[in-house]
Amino acid sequence: MAVLRLEQVSKHFGAIHALNSVSMTVEQGEVIGLMGDNGAGKSTLVKIIAGNFRPSHGQIFIKDREVSFHKPVEARENGIEIVYQDLALCDNLTAAVNVFLGRELTRNIGPFKILDYRGMNEAAGKLFKELKSETRPRDLVRQMSGGQRQAVAIARTRLSSADIVLMDEPTAAISVRQVEEVLNLIRELKRQGVAVILISHRMPDVFAVADRIVVLRRGTKVADKRAADSSPQEITGLITGAIELA
Template identity: 80%
Template sequence: MTALRLENVSKHFGAIHALNDVSMSLSAGEVVGLMGDNGAGKSTLVKIIAGNYPPSNGSIFIKERQTTFHRPIEARRHGIEIVYQDLALCDNLSAAVNVFLGRELTRGIGPLKILDYAAMNAAAARLFKDLRSETRPRDLVRQMSGGQRQAVAIARTRLSNPDIVLMDEPTAAISVRQVAEVLNLIRELRRHGIAVVLISHRMPDVFAVADRIIVLRRGNKVADKPTASTSPEEITGLITGAIERA
């Protein structure tokens, strides 16, 4: 099933054309690597899918139904979650509380409510187990590795049972061991039938998990190829312009 389809999507900021007639599709359980140099339009494309920006032109289809997003919450209601590069976590809070941030579980009678930490810890533990992560619900985020922080951010997306997760540079500035942990988290999302769009500059990471690679250059889509049908050398050429189009 096609989880997402974009048709001729463009985005203009005044005289700046950030995206020009970009079309793409994303199937359930598919991981698509989105690559390109700085300023290629990757973040703009993802923010359009996530509801941060409306497209200047073009159409968005969710499960073959044409849709328009005016706010991120509308994209979330259609099963789209995003993990930003900075993760938006609170270092002074536990993993479980971060998972439920803004959607805290409470208990009490009538108008008197208190946070239900036990329920949040138990639910977060199930999410981490589901992701095959060793992250512990009660641990403070400031004590965590980069891979564990990614696990918290990804677990938070699972609360809404998303169909699509957008990930912005999840393996940037972390160790080799932590990169392997994050790539395994992406594989677990795929195993659960969740489609993933992975923005990354790290060629080995994209080739390790992506089923397909889309390359943007100066706002234009210049390639959309199965990973098995391309190579790091070709993708590098497409990113730099040494190869015009593939």
């Protein structure tokens, strides 16, 4: 059973057709590389899945149950988490506090509730261990590498035991070593049975982790095929229009 299925999803902003009848499925533990040029519709599609936009037409199914999201919290309640390109982290707070941001653990001291830093540190440490990350719960985010920051953002998605994680350009503007850290995090999510939709312009990164590659061009899906059956040259041709369909 697919954890996510889109059927003929379209999105119009007035006269602008950002998406045109896009259909796709995502299986449990599958990594989908979502590729396309700027303006191809990738971010619009992900924002529809994440509950930021409602589709103009089409249907969304979670495990064969039709859903209609009016806001992101409804997508989260249905097992969908998103890691935005800017990560939405607070540099002046620790890794653990960032993991629990908005969902802080508390404990009672008499009639008062205070933040349970020890509990958050312990829980975040377990999440980082599960992700096989060397990120430390008590370290400040501003002192972290790009790869460690991604680990914090991904650990936050594991709090709710998400079935689907959407990742927007996670390997942009970080070093080669940090890129490998992030790709290993994606592999670990896959190993745990979490489906990942990866938006990226970096062809080697997509081919390193993706099971399937979906290509959008001007809001239309022009390819949906196994990564093993394609090549960077073919995907480049599909993105640019040198190849019409695959």
